[in-house]
Amino acid sequence: MSGCFTLFTNARYVLDGAFVADHLVISGDTGMILRRDGYIGGDVVDLDDNIVAPGFLELHTNGANGFHFTHFGDGKSYAQQIDKIARYYATQGVTGFWATIPTVEAHEFQKILPALAARDIPNSASLLGAHTEGPYLHPQKKGAHNSSLFQTCDTSPSTIYGASNLSSSVKLVTVAPEIPDSANLIKTLTSSGIRVSMGHSTASYSDGLAGLHAGATCLTHTLNAMPPFASRIPGLAGLISLPSKHKPITPWYTIIPDGEHLHPATVSLLHKNNPKRSILITDSIELASLSDGTYPGHAQIPFEQTKAGTRATIAGTDTLIGGCIPLQEGGPQFDVVVGMRYRGGRVLCHGERGCFHGN
């Protein structure tokens, strides 16, 4: 081999969603993985049996480390908080994230969203835009959302989010496809380049198919805040099993693998059904990485919140609010193929992120 390169030994690396058990040779000139042939000199780094993987993409995170994306004081301090959480994500192997804003009042959305336009942050994960999870959701599957703030689909998204935020910040919207006029809403959003994910929903399988025909391409935290998959009634989750040649194609589907939202066997079953479309998310909230205890609510949750280990609930109830583990802790414990963690970007066409390139 010639040129400047570094040899990493005693590790596995992830290429095209699978492990490669071999030395890893990286070109110092291009940063590309080099084909390993013949004598290898250069600098050698022993990785002590660790895994080298592309950066993770967080498609669904509401916050962590005491900061929730609805905690807005003023623009300057909010931007500083975003920078801080972006640095934290990088320490957890995350190189890009979409900030999730659950159902809040329209004026809150309009206050917060301008600060969530995509931007790179030095030495940190990149802010890739916003995921608005609400207010077009079904009250029977409200989860920890405030259903009094849910809206019907004839309320235009620009009234809720603000017209300029729809073009600058909002990249993904979660919608319940069974609510009246949702097809028109989905078409309006997708015709502006915004992706739609289906969730917080009582939708049947055929409601879900109609959502796909209208332009939705994803399911939000599959089996959480949606009907269970049943023998003769597959529901929204049944869409992950569409035949391979089906048009529209099988949606991407997100999974929370924290051991609280889904049983490990359910995570495994969901992922193995269609490994190329499954995406691991945390749905993390601000209590992630804080000590156990009871904490105040915020614009989404006007109640106290309790954290106990990996479980966060509305105080005094069993209602799960979101996740408490970092993305890198979610996969291995459930024997899930590593590739799933890197796909968040594909839902939103960030094809270059989350992949290693070889030559």
Ligand SMILES: CC(=O)N[C@@H]1[C@@H](O)[C@H](O)[C@@H](COP(=O)(O)O)O[C@@H]1O
């Ligand atoms: C931010 C958000 O929307 N998080 C939802 C939460 O609202 C819901 O309560 C929970 C469990 O849902 P389940 O009890 O239907 O499985 O899943 C997610 O954590």
